Amino acid sequence: MDRNKILHAVDHTLLSQQATWQEIRQLCDDAIKYGTASVCIAPSYVEHAKEYVGDKMVVCTVIGFPNGYHTTAVKVFETEDALENGADEIDMVINIGDLKSKRYDKILEEIRSIKAVCGDHILKVIIETCLLTEEEKIKMCRLVTEAGADFIKTSTGFSKGGATLQDIALFKKFVGEKVKIKAAGGISSLEDAEKFIELGADRLGTSRIIKILKAEEEADGHKDINSGSD
Helix, strand or coil, X not given: CCHHXXXXXXXXXXXXXXXXXXXXXXXXXXXXXXXXXXXXXXXXXXXXXXXXXXXXXXXXXXXXXXXXXXXXXXXXXXXXXXXXXXXXXXXXECCHHHHHCCCHHHHHHHHHHHHHHHCCCEEEEEXXXXXXXXXXXXXXXXXXXXXXXXXXXXXXXXXXCCCCHHHHHHHXXXXXXXXXXXEECCCCCHHHHHXXXXXXXXXXXXXXXXXXXXXXXHHHHXXXXXXXXX
């Protein structure tokens, strides 16, 4: 698979609690250089990052992150604030307790409320697959579709597991035609990325793909230097 196709699917991500502005700025620089789909960063950095990248890069941020148990009102406010600060895309976390309690109408209404705020901005719904049964994953495929969200997303990367190929295949089978798929968490190689895309993932949430490419370029640079010295 062409590397550019993989890069165009990457939400280049840095959500560490310890992330500094210098690291976020480097993330943005790398995203622009390699042509990723977006940078995915904490809400506190959105305004500064958007001022920095302008129209050169899409800025994505996270809502109700990483546990999802904020009230709907808080998530709606977070979303409004993020959009006012310049966010282009929103990745929200569902209330997993509500799903476990079968409070499906509450989940549906929450996603709809946040999508109403997003309008034409892309909304991705994180369901944290590693904590769910297959039945719950299927139910979320249907709820995300019914609510009118743009993407269903596997994981926050902050729980006990990330994306699996099996989950992407399951999403592809049960999600609506208009809903896209984002695999996130644990995508550690170009080979992994390619497999996820081939199975139906439209976006990949990862920080490692760019690091791999930069390491390869650095290694090639050393080879060129060594070759030139002979």
